[in-house]
Amino acid sequence: MDKEKDLEKKKNYGEQYQELLEEQGYLFVNDPPVAEVITRYTYQDYLDWPEDERVELIDGQIYYMAAPSWNHQELLLKLGTRFGNYLHGKKCDVIVAPFDVRIDFAIGNDSIIQPDILVVCDREKLINGKSLKGAPDFIIEILSPSNRGHDLVVKYNKYLEVGVCEYWIVDPDKEEIMVDILSDDKSHYIRTTYKKGDEIKVTILDDLIINVTDTFEGYRGGEIVEVEQRIFAIAKKMIERGDALIEIAELTNLTIEQINDLLGNE
Numbered sequence: 433m434d435k436e437k438d439l440e441k442k443k444n445y446g447e448q449y450q451e452l453l454e455e456q457g458y459l460f461v462n463d464p465p466v467a468e469v470i471t472r473y474t475y476q477d478y479l480d481w482p483e484d485e486r487v488e489l490i491d492g493q494i495y496y497m498a499a500p501s502w503n504h505q506e507l508l509l510k511l512g513t514r515f516g517n518y519l520h521g522k523k524c525d526v527i528v529a530p531f532d533v534r535i536d537f538a539i540g541n542d543s544i545i546q547p548d549i550l551v552v553c554d555r556e557k558l559i560n561g562k563s564l565k566g567a568p569d570f571i572i573e574i575l576s577p578s579n580r581g582h583d584l585v586v587k588y589n590k591y592l593e594v595g596v597c598e599y600w601i602v603d604p605d606k607e608e609i610m611v612d613i614l615s616d617d618k619s620h621y622i623r624t625t626y627k628k629g630d631e632i633k634v635t636i637l638d639d640l641i642i643n644v645t646d647t648f649e650g651y652r653g654g655e656i657v658e659v660e661q662r663i664f665a666i667a668k669k670m671i672e673r674g675d676a677l678i679e680i681a682e683l684t685n686l687t688i689e690q691i692n693d694l695l696g697n698e
Contacts, residue, residue, distance in 0.1 A: 475534070475542035486530070489544040490590055497546070498578040503604055504548075507574050510647060511602070512549055518640045524553040524569070532563040536594045543590060547571045551636065567594040570636050574602045588612070592621060598635050607648045667694055 472492035481487055486497040500508070508528060515526040529546045536543045551570035552558065559565050571591060573583040583601060591599050595618055601610040607628055612621035613635055626632050626644050634640040663684050670680045671694060680691050 475544065478542070478544050486546075488546060489542065490586060491541065491543060495582060495586070498576070501576055504574050504576050507602060507604060507647070508548055511572060511642075514642065515549065515551065515640070518637070519551070524551050524637070525555065525558075526551050527564070533568065534563060534565045535567055535590060537565045539594065545587065545590070547587075548574045553636075567591075567596050569596070570598045570600075570634070571596050572600040572602060575604065588621075600632075602647075604648070607644075609642075609644055609647070664694065667691060671695060 473489055473494050474492075475489070478487070478489045478494075481494070486499070488495045488497060512526060512528040519526050527550050529548050531546060531550070533545050533547060533550065534542065535545050547568065549572035550564070550568035552564060552568045554566070554569075557564050557566045557568075573579075573587060575583055588599070588601075591612075592614075595614060597614050599612040599621065601612070603610065609626045609632060611624050611626060611632060613624075615622055628645045628648060630644045632642045632644065634642065663686065667680050667684050667686055667690075670683070671691070677688055677691055680686065681688055
């Protein structure tokens with residue numbers, strides 16, 4: 433009975449957490465569709481699923497996974513390489529997606545997930561090098577437009593339930609990393625958000641530090657520069673024809689200060 437109360441408490445915490453995220457501007461309308469649940473799907477159902485469909489199984493529900501973007505894979509490669517280089521010759525292993533994890537095997541469920549990056553320090557959990565049975569020590573998920581709610585809420589609650597010690601959520605759009613550390617009583621995560629200019633100490637490892645600026649360096653850089661150049665070009669044309677500063681600001685989303693800088697460079 434106590435276990436049921438603990439799980440219900442965590443679910444309530446997850447619902448409160450989702451409301452907080454929505455207040456901060458996170459949208460969940462693009463979450464991956466959930467397959468219609470007529471009966472509870474099992475591990476065998478997952479194994480029998482068509483190979484051309486990438487899915488995860490969480491609490492008996494199937495979640496479809498969209499193909500990752502180039503930017504997603506760039507961050508995956510960069511972070512995976514950083515952890516791999518550090519862990520070379522050490523007792524813990526880093527694994528990058530796609531790799532099956534029977535995440536809540538210890539509590540009798542058959543949820544199967546594929547974290548973007550995981551670290552496991554108990555090699556007995558590795559089954560023939562093909563899957564992991566039990567919770568990893570550390571997980572990184574990289575957000576994309578199609579998986580925000582899935583990673584921020586569904587997986588968050590599952591990782592909390594099974595006791596993942598450290599969970600990072602990498603947000604490419606905001607260029608920040610949310611780090612969740614499991615509380616001492618294992619009832620909730622304690623969150624710290626890191627932005628460019630910050631460094632993150634990986635809690636479960638002795639001396640690994642990740643530089644946030646280095647992680648996002650070059651990410652969407654060319655696209656951002658191109659868009660900014662177009663916006664400035666439009667603003668300059670409006671300046672040349674004598675449009676009011678407030679109209680230029682409304683159309684281009686530039687600040688008055690940015691527009692005055694353009695005027696000063698003319």
